[in-house]
Amino acid sequence: MTLLKLESVETHISQYHILQGVTMDIQAGEVTVLLGRNGAGKTTTLRTIMGLNAASGGRILFKGEPVEKLPAYQIARRGIGYVPEDQGIFADLTVDETLRIAMKRGDPAARERLSWMLELFPDLAAFRERKSGLLSGGQKQMLAIARAYVGNSELLLIDEPSKGLAPIMVRKLVEALRLMRERTTVLLVEQNFMMAQAIGDAFYLMDEGRIVSGGSMAALNEDHELRRKYLGIA
Amino acid sequence: MNSLLNLIVNGLATGMLVFLLAAGLTLIFGLMSVLNFAHGGLFAWGAYGGVWLYGLTGSFAAALAGAVVIGMLLGWVMERVVIRPVYGNHVQQILVTLGAMLVLSELLKVVFTPNPLKAETPAWLSGSWDAGGVILIKYRLFIILVGALVYIGLTLLLRRTRIGLIVRAGVANPDMVQALGINIRLVFTLVFMFGAGLAAFGGALLAPYSGVVFSEMGMQFAILAFIVVVIGGMGSIQGSALASLLVGLSGALMAYYVPDLSLAANMLLMVLVLLVRPSGLFGAKGGGA
Numbered sequence: 001m002t003l004l005k006l007e008s009v010e011t012h013i014s015q016y017h018i019l020q021g022v023t024m025d026i027q028a029g030e031v032t033v034l035l036g037r038n039g040a041g042k043t044t045t046l047r048t049i050m051g052l053n054a055a056s057g058g059r060i061l062f063k064g065e066p067v068e069k070l071p072a073y074q075i076a077r078r079g080i081g082y083v084p085e086d087q088g089i090f091a092d093l094t095v096d097e098t099l100r101i102a103m104k105r106g107d108p109a110a111r112e113r114l115s116w117m118l119e120l121f122p123d124l125a126a127f128r129e130r131k132s133g134l135l136s137g138g139q140k141q142m143l144a145i146a147r148a149y150v151g152n153s154e155l156l157l158i159d160e161p162s163k164g165l166a167p168i169m170v171r172k173l174v175e176a177l178r179l180m181r182e183r184t185t186v187l188l189v190e191q192n193f194m195m196a197q198a199i200g201d202a203f204y205l206m207d208e209g210r211i212v213s214g215g216s217m218a219a220l221n222e223d224h225e226l227r228r229k230y231l232g233i234a
Numbered sequence: 235m236n237s238l239l240n241l242i243v244n245g246l247a248t249g250m251l252v253f254l255l256a257a258g259l260t261l262i263f264g265l266m267s268v269l270n271f272a273h274g275g276l277f278a279w280g281a282y283g284g285v286w287l288y289g290l291t292g293s294f295a296a297a298l299a300g301a302v303v304i305g306m307l308l309g310w311v312m313e314r315v316v317i318r319p320v321y322g323n324h325v326q327q328i329l330v331t332l333g334a335m336l337v338l339s340e341l342l343k344v345v346f347t348p349n350p351l352k353a354e355t356p357a358w359l360s361g362s363w364d365a366g367g368v369i370l371i372k373y374r375l376f377i378i379l380v381g382a383l384v385y386i387g388l389t390l391l392l393r394r395t396r397i398g399l400i401v402r403a404g405v406a407n408p409d410m411v412q413a414l415g416i417n418i419r420l421v422f423t424l425v426f427m428f429g430a431g432l433a434a435f436g437g438a439l440l441a442p443y444s445g446v447v448f449s450e451m452g453m454q455f456a457i458l459a460f461i462v463v464v465i466g467g468m469g470s471i472q473g474s475a476l477a478s479l480l481v482g483l484s485g486a487l488m489a490y491y492v493p494d495l496s497l498a499a500n501m502l503l504m505v506l507v508l509l510v511r512p513s514g515l516f517g518a519k520g521g522g523a
Contacts, residue, residue, distance in 0.1 A: 050413055051412075052409050052412070052413065071412070071417075071419075072409070072412035072413055073412045073413075073414075073415050073416055073417045073418065074415075076412070076413050076414055076415035076416075077415040081413075082410075082413040084409075084410065084413075088407050088409070088410035088413075089406075089407075090402065090403040090406045090407060090410070091406055092402055092405075092406060093399060093402060093403055093406075097399050098403070100396070100399065101396070101399050101400060101403055101411075101414060101416075102414050104415060147414070148413075151414055151415060152415070
């Protein structure tokens with residue numbers, strides 16, 4: 001079942017035409033990886049879906065409903081969570097305070113999701129009273145993912161979670177995202193191809209603001225020419 | 235000793251009044267990145283509103299509450315009409331808020347009178363206490379008490395409530411707060427109204443302290459408040475509180491001991507702090523409380 005559909009989405013940021021007709025289908029229950037070189041438009045795609053950059057053309061349908069004209073907070077309320085590339089940590093707030101803000105009022109499932117996140121990321125449970133700005137890079141990433149998940153469990157947009165992390169932390173994240181796949185849908189932007197291979201079900205490949213290829217991750221694993229041309233790896 | 239204690243009380247009282255103005259200013263800047271040069275105008279409207287309401291009702295509490303309502307209503311109109319079109323553009327913000335400051339000042343002359351208004355101190359706050367030879371003026375102690383209570387209340391609000399957490403998170407990263415399903419625009423409006431209400435409250439408290447209110451008084455205090463916000467660190471209530479007291483005390487002590495330097499004292503203090511800590515005493519963004 002298609003959870004999120006982008007139809008010819010265009011995005012301009014000041015005079016720059018960043019997204020030039022992006023079309024994608026994200027299937028429920030899958031991890032879809034958005035790949036491409038730096039500057040291809042991956043982050044802008046996530047920000048446009050989230051409503052943080054306005055789409056100047058095309059349509060974005062979430063659960064069949066158009067969301068491209070909605071402000072970011074309404075898109076979030078419909079069930080889309082966002083983990084930005086810089087993690088967007090509230091440095092002055094503790095881990096506990098951050099997670100409290102993210103939990104929606106009157107959402108009976110939020111407590112259960114919080115408990116599961118603390119189980120999945122024991123570091124967060126251990127440092128609940130610590131200021132978020134004092135966490136390590138990996139812990140900040142865990143907090144950013146947990147914050148998005150406790151408030152919005154249907155679709156998570158995660159931007160380069162492995163960036164700047166030690167290999168052991170990347171392995172922990174891969175493990176966590178594998179488990180999260182059982183409960184939610186993920187659209188993941190990732191430069192680390194090993195990580196993308198490890199958890200992706202499907203992929204889209206972007207170049208210069210356009211989708212140039214898409215399909216199953218297994219197909220990409222076989223297509224050495226595509227990988228070499230757009231990702232620079234054999 | 236008597237004069238030193240009196241200078242300290244004066245300095246603390248002035249500092250608390252500046253804090254009431256600076257607290258709103260720092261939150262508005264920290265959360266909304268808006269340079270509001272009209273904040274002093276709201277302070278002046280609070281002063282005039284307080285004097286008018288006190289004359290009308292004879293109740294100081296009603297005058298203070300009414301001034302807050304006037305400030306919040308003006309803040310609401312200002313945020314929607316003046317500030318909203320210039321979000322994200324500091325140059326335009328300076329121009330339109332300076333313009334709004336002039337309009338607010340001139341409107342005071344139209345609505346009330348072009349002449350300064352005399353402000354009465356309520357009977358129960360008039361006079362002084364003699365504490366072992368030290369004369370303590372009741373109204374100044376009252377201002378210090380009220381300022382301290384506002385600081386404690388604000389700190390609790392920001393630390394212990396959900397809206398406080400949202401404001402602190404918004405100071406650090408407004409986009410991310412939106413992405414959590416929170417209407418940051420509404421939070422902006424509420425914070426702006428709250429800041430305007432605090433400024434008006436400060437103005438209403440100042441009126442009996444200075445004994446007279448005049449339409450240009452806002453600009454005079456707004457400059458002090460901007461100095462305080464810069465010294466304390468943008469977005470930090472704690473920083474503003476400390477900086478307000480420093481500015482109040484340095485102003486009072488310098489005026490007495492080194493009068494020639496009294497006007498420059500606050501500027502020198504700001505330069506000194508910025509040389510040592512360029513982001514202010516309590517850092518730049520992220521220090522919401």
